[in-house]
Amino acid sequence: MKTLKLLFLTLITGILLSSCVDRNVISLEEVVSGYDLWYVDYHRTSGNGDVPFLSKAFTVSFLNGRMYANNNIVDIGRTGNGLGILVGEYDTYNGVLETFHDLDGSYRFDVVQLSGNEIRIDDIDQNVSYYLIGYQRNNFDYDKLFYENIEYFLQEYIAWERTGIENGTANPFDEERYLQFTPENDVTFYSSRDPFGTNIDFINWNFVGSYTVYDVNGYSDLKILTLNYDGGDIEEFELSVINDQRIALYHISSQTTYVYSGRGFVQYLKGKSVKDAKSAVRNNGRKRTKIVRKKVDRKVLK
DSSP states (O other): OHHHHHHHHHHHHHHHHHHHHHHHOOOHHHHHTSSSEEEEOGGGOEESOOOHHHHHOSEEEEETTEEEEEOOSTTTTTGGGGTOEEEEEEEEETTEEEEEETTTEEEEEEEEEEETTEEEEEESSSSEEEEEEEEOGGGOOHHHHHHHTHHHHHTTEEEEEEEEEESSOOOGGGGOOEEEEOOSTTTEEEEEOOOTTOOGGGOOOOEEEEEEEEEETTEEEEEEEEEEETTSOEEEEEEEEEETTEEEEEETTTTEEEEEEEEEEEOEETTEEOOOTTEEOSOTTOOOOOOOOOEEOOOOOO
């Protein structure tokens, strides 16, 4: 009789434990829809394949079978109530995430959960893996987005017009009223001395050169920007983001702070650029590349 009771107790305990385990299992749908936004940490991407819509997106979202993306840094947090634009649909089955992008077609991914808010998605049909960091809309790390992708932010306006100048000593850069950072190899810039208020379609870009962005040791919200003019001049600045329309350039040698405001927003929808009353087209199908920056020490203390 004792043996039968012990066996019965063992069976009941096993069933209860099994039920507890089953209740704790999280489905793939719960994983991918558990965060409003997944930041595409593109700089960690591995493999030689490519999923075009992920190479263009800064964030993706998987909610109720619909897939959203933020392909621009400017206006992020506002476009689509923070989710971005609707770019397609998705499904989860048998542990597979399948996406159906409006332009790029279908892709299938294995999903590996790395931590509570980080996953890796591995393309099943080609050699490429993307790392995604999950956020809710109210705690998204905008600083991380802007400063890790500062080159792309600079390219999202046709022109940057100087709208402020503070302190410092007079120097030749005082004459530079407009700057432009283009997607040409991610390193080309232009500058102009045209009068303030010039229509951006008619700006005469007087000078051209290459630019470099450096990380600063000990700072996550500051960059060093150098402008290397083709004529041989080099200008060096501390670059900081004021908001998604304004940047501050602190000219290290003259200790002058210049404020530039973006004009001519370039908007990217569903992987292609479109032109409307508020945006302009410069680079169809822009794709991100892995950016490796050199790190430098801060040269001055303001």
